[in-house]
Amino acid sequence: MEAGQLFPSALFRVGPLQITSTVVTTWGIIAAIWLGCWLLSRRLQTRPGAAQTLAEGVMTAIEEAIRAVAPDHVQMLLPFIASLWIFLVIANLCGLIPGIHSPTRDLSATAALAILVFLSVHWFGIRSQGLRRYLHHYLTPTPILLPFHLISEVTRTVALAVRLFGNIMSLEMAALLILLVAGFLAPIPILMLHIIEALVQAYIFGMLALIYVAGGLQSQMLREQRKENEDGEGQQR
Template identity: 60%
Template sequence: METTAFFVSIGSLHISLTVMTTWGLLLFLGLGSWLLTRHLSAQTPGLLQTALEGTVQSIQAAIDNVLPGKADLLLPFIGTLWLFIAIANLTGLIPELHSPTADLSTTAALAILVFFSVHWYGIRSSGLMPYLKHYLTPSPILLPFHLLGELSRTIALAMRLFGNIMSLEMAALLVLMVAGLLVPIPVLMLHIVEALVQAYIFGTLALIYIAGGMQSHEINNLPTDNEGDEK
């Protein structure tokens, strides 16, 4: 694949185009965030500040719908995840560039990041022992199935985003090759909409997984069948 072709080679060190594009996106996001937020005003917010505040409030509302009262805690991670993936998905629209998320290594890294975040927020919310205890609920026999579920959903998270973005880029390329410049606008619109949808789905799934980890202590406190019978 072109996305894995070496962009820079220094001796035994090889840096792929995907890595260079990802570094460029990180620099763009970091610098852009600094430039956009260094002149914020509480008295007379401009049009750009209003748009930024509206975006942040929309993300906060989405988080509150899943985990009420936890928006401030999860906004930095979930908001950054949504923003990075959305821009990464749209990078494929730039000539000579490919979306980093069309490379399995990038989506796998994002999925692994979500995997560790689930446990981090879960332990932070419930405590180490109560969090680990939920893997033995309602029976220790289910421990292998809980672990298999953690592994399978991480793999599915990486493969879903990778497959959708890769197929989207291939479909757009094939349509443009066949139709030439007759249908560029509909293809571009489809690419933009699908790229944003896939970013939203990935971020929402990450949020749901984190919510499950943070609410694991509630699973531990559910009454067993015997306790229910006694009551």
């Protein structure tokens, strides 16, 4: 993508499909993550070096974040949430590389991520509770709220995609405009702003995804608590 171009350009075609720079960059990020995981996992040591210590620290931090929101489902949610967070951090920061734009400045990429979160909410909910029990929570506390539940599912998915796209797009455009006006007189503050904002946006997207998934599991937890309370009251009587 050329500097200042709003939408990604098609690099080549595979049949009817156009492969844009966003797709190629995303493939590169996925390959880099896979290669990094392979290199880190093939030489694990009881006395870790710097790279293993950093990787363990990142995974511990993500695990603690999941435990704070969904303490009973840490191991089930860890692979998805960790992969999402790591991908977003790299995707947001790769815009710092000359000639490369972040995939998350493309609305199609952020929409795909938001749809993935949307599907994951229902996948984890059905996996944990079963299809009938999971769908029943859309009818509680009254079936009248069913349309509002469905509207909420759609609107929060759209908001998730547009929020990340808008923030990363505005960040890259602002950095480009400042560099065009001031040249390279102030590159370090711009780079620091880009890094901080990229990390913040990755954290917000990942945390919202975690909250949405935990919300899909919440109905089961509430029913179990309600049943325990009813059992306790019955024993007291």
